[in-house]
Amino acid sequence: MKKKYRNGSFRRLAVAVVGVGAWLAIAGSGCSSSSGSKGGVVKGVVVRDDGQPLEGVDVSTADGATTTTNAQGKYTINLGVGARRVLRLSKSGYFTNVVGVTPSAKAATNQRNVLRERKLLGKVDGATGGLVASDSKNIQIALEPGALALEGGGAPAGSVDIFVAYVDPTDESFAAQMPGGDFRARRNRPAGTDAGVSIPPIPPPIDASDEVDAGAGSAGEEDAAVPAAPPEEDDDGGGADGGDPSDGVLTSFGALFIEAEDENRRPVVFTRPSDICVTIPEAMRASAPATMPIWVLGTSTATWEETTVAVKVDDQYCFQGGAMGAVNCDIFQRVAYVKGRVCDKNRVVANAEIVITNPNVSGSQLRVFTDESGEYLVAVGSGSDLTAQVRLAGADASPASGAATLQETICALCPGETTTVDFGVCPVGFGADAADAAETKRNDVFGCRDSMCRDNSAFQSTASVCATQQVAGGDTPETRTIELGRSRGTFTFYHEAYGKKDQMQVFYEGQQLYDTGCISGGTTATLSFAGAATAIVVVVTPNCDSPELGTAWDFLIGCPPWLQLGGATPPVGDGGAPDAGGGDGG
CATH class of the missing domain: 2.60.120.680 (GOLD domain)
Incomplete structure (x- = not known):
């Protein structure tokens, strides 16, 4: 059993087994890889939100690397190593997605990406605006006169179609549907301030490699200031205060894709902030803070950028959105890291899905896939106890692994800290000797003890609210x-x-x-x-x-009124809004 002592706090990584005939080893796995040298290569599959593969998706980077998915939704692209890169995924009829990925220097990096279908929320006059809402009123957007313009400037022609898709944080597939890839965030609007401040470049992103060829690959302009490895962990607790306080990951209370186009199918953007109200999923209303930061996904960085704040109005969050694209209603946590390897006896398991979750909070899912050497590394929120699961039923998982799900508890990490969680998989009946399995199977579970880094106030509102x-x-x-x-x-x-x-x-x-x-x-x-x-x-x-x-x-x-237009209300569409209980409805 692995033990950690940090800052005077005893940590024990708990071990749990889910499923029959599977065991979990926390010690070094000692397995070997036969993947060969494929550093810098990214292999992925793009699917719809119902899991069906998407053919003909354009996959590109800012510096000109391009490819297209095949009939199975698969693609391969060489990005080089040494920096976090941004993939742009686009297909007609679907919301464009951007994904942040740091290619491994050791082996091919695996991805699974989801594109959401564009659904019409409603139509407004391009000049006078109006109100669009889902049938259940769970998504409402009020556009004032003059609030819309063509992406390149000028007035939209005729009516404007507003497309919206809702991402439900209580859905089990939430992590797969969220844009951005690794859920990295930059806090441009620190707590207690009323305006944005200048912040330094993004600190080290995630990379499962210990060996980085800084000269390999061709990084786009957005990658130039981004190193390629997490902070080094020391033995005296130095990582407890590590990391930039503006760098973190998010826990979501709901997200939207928003796009618009005029009668001539030209992209339309906001020229000024517009009122947006979104219903909070029923399961999250009791814990929903009175205020919540609003984040917009940067299309050139695949990083969530804080823009404004939402206030809780009855069972909704209302805010002024000023950008098309992916918009997220999220709590910020400073970043820590979890890395490790997945093995099946002496073989690595590539493309195993690792899901990291705060079991007490919906919308906290993070996921990553092991590379061709069986390794993974993921940025997580600090200050909260987490659950790590490895799911081995993927299409490209090792056949000997069977369909197993293994789980472990990770005690609260400090900002900037890195911990290692290795999974050793040896299901009985898939080649393992029963006697050996009985000797090595672990089923003892230890809870997390008090940690100086546990943040029990992470989800509490600190502001006075109207x-x-x-x-x-x-x-x-x-x-x-x-x-x-x-x-x-x-x-x-x-x-x-x-x-x-x-x-x-x-x-x-x-x-x-x-x-x-x-x-x-x-x-x-x-x-x-x-x-x-x-x-x-x-x-x-x-x-x-x-x-x-x-x-x-x-x-x-008293709070200012929301969704006030002072004009006629246009017809109402659906737009894939959640139902009263928070479902997708799409």
């Missing part, structure tokens, strides 16, 4: 930031001073919106705002006319 609570106080001055979830609109300010006189001032982007003056009693005001920030600041000065203490006061900020 309309969620009344802020009250007494003789102590108060400065409170209130998240509105949007950068323009109107909100209502309610204030009451009991007995003595108090003063309240409301600020937006450093400018005063309202001043109650030094008064007692109550006031109500409707205030307008417009800019880049999505939050206001309320400053309370108690006992403003006298040093004598004994005052009491409270205030409440």
